[in-house]
């Protein structure tokens with residue numbers, strides 16, 4: 001009996017569960033170790049904040065998928081991995097040994113520059129489940145006049161979406177909240193075309209959101225903006241600081257013995273196998289690839305999923321030495337950036353567009369993704 005351990009119920013792992021449900025080999029004991037029965041979908045989080053979705057619209061129930069895949073669901077978080085001994089320890093005190101391991105544990109928000117903020121001020125966007133739980137309290141505080149200044153730190157697409165969603169949420173709730181977005185120099189939508197930046201700057205201005213190009217730093221007395229050129233710091237008052245400051249690897253990956261890069265991401269080959277331990281596969285934010293076009297985004301996690309699944313199934317069936325399937329990231333990906341009200345900006349290489357129709361396009365894709373994973377597939381005969 002082989003033991004297949006799936007750690008994390010992330011985007012790529014959904015494809016693994018579906019493949020196991022369709023054509024998983026007999027004689028395999030499968031465990032899915034993940035902290036929640038829900039897989040929360042980041043693509044719909046800004047729409048939920050802005051009031052377009054209910055929380056239950058934005059999550060996938062992993063229980064029916066795990067059941068269809070014949071996987072025992074273990075609701076706990078991995079806290080250590082010994083890659084050489086093939087064992088994972090979880091925060092409930094259990095240990096899980098494995099013959100084959102698939103990691104799709106995502107990432108944490110990199111809050112290192114902000115951790116010194118006064119208690120209760122910082123709200124990292126990840127883990128998503130914690131954000132989904134915390135945001136309604138901030139909205140209630142705004143309604144009650146107890147939250148007057150909110151700052152989002154992070155000039156990537158996530159930071160832009162979050163600040164525009166917050167503006168829409170406060171507008172609907174009738175709370176008067178001053179909003180600001182802080183982007184590092186060169187960091188406002190880095191990697192997107194100039195036209196996208198112009199469109200976003202216009203939407204920010206229309207929503208009354210102040211844009212600061214500076215590095216943000218948390219101190220025990222509050223948020224500071226550091227001007228890199230002049231080495232001066234100025235205070236930016238905030239009752240709540242949402243951190244969308246990029247991704248940080250889960251710390252136990254780096255101490256696992258797996259080959260990781262300097263930032264702790266698991267180094268994998270084009271088949272999403274660990275470069276150091278071929279019985280361990282990884283996909284999504286947790287891994288890193290030396291491939292043009294590779295980025296830490298849901299798009300790549302989703303697209304790597306079928307390749308991850310095929311290679312795990314081949315390894316379970318001992319179908320060697322068949323060459324493993326490879327995931328080749330496309331040189332450019334489509335990003336649909338939600339802008340608060342039902343309006344979105346499309347960004348694809350040098351091309352951009354915006355409007356209500358872009359929002360409906362995004363809405364259809366996002367709802368379709370959730371709907372697809374709500375129905376476990378039937379077993380192939």
Ligand SMILES: Cc1cc2nc3c(=O)[nH]c(=O)nc-3n(C[C@H](O)[C@H](O)[C@H](O)COP(=O)(O)OP(=O)(O)OC[C@H]3O[C@@H](n4cnc5c(N)ncnc54)[C@H](O)[C@@H]3O)c2cc1C
Nearest residue numbers: 008009010011042077078105106158284285297298299301
């Ligand atoms: C606001 C926002 C909007 C975004 N919008 C987009 C978008 O529109 N398009 C896009 O491509 N990307 C988007 N992203 C990026 C996207 O969220 C990530 O790149 C994507 O979620 C990565 O998928 P993943 O499968 O690696 O991880 P996740 O989807 O985060 O899944 C990780 C899984 O692992 C579980 N887990 C976590 N820790 C442990 C542990 N210790 N042990 C066991 N299980 C664990 C989690 O519960 C979860 O089930 C957005 C990000 C944010 C913050």
